[in-house]
Amino acid sequence: xxxxxxxxxxxxxxxxxxxxxxxxxxxxxxxxxxxxxxxxxxxxxxxxxxxxxxxxxxxxxxxxxxxxxxxxxxxxxxxxxxxxxxxxxxxxxxxxxxx
Numbered sequence: 001x002x003x004x005x006x007x008x009x010x011x012x013x014x015x016x017x018x019x020x021x022x023x024x025x026x027x028x029x030x031x032x033x034x035x036x037x038x039x040x041x042x043x044x045x046x047x048x049x050x051x052x053x054x055x056x057x058x059x060x061x062x063x064x065x066x067x068x069x070x071x072x073x074x075x076x077x078x079x080x081x082x083x084x085x086x087x088x089x090x091x092x093x094x095x096x097x098x099x
Contacts, residue, residue, distance in 0.1 A: 007078040011063065014085040015056045018092065022052055025096045 022037070026048055036055060042048045063081050067074050 003075050004078065007082050010082050011085055014089050015060065018089050019052045019056055021092055021096060023049060
């Protein structure tokens with residue numbers, strides 16, 4: 001597996017983990033750090049899951065469109081996106097475990 005595919009795999013798995021962790025944290029009334037998600041009116045589990053999946057699909061689509069328009073430095077841009085995703089996932093995990 002080349003580097004670009006491995007980075008895409010890490011990016012997608014990190015986003016899936018963030019969806020699951022945010023869903024569990026919301027279930028136990030943890031404070032959600034996502035400002036977009038905090039501004040939405042969430043009244044149940046299904047609307048929360050729809051919002052989480054929608055936000056992650058938007059993030060993945062924007063990353064894909066940016067990489068599609070760039071001929072060089074795809075690995076560098078995707079590495080930055082993966083580092084950002086892993087930072088957010090680590091931050092959310094530590095925040096949830098600190099409860």
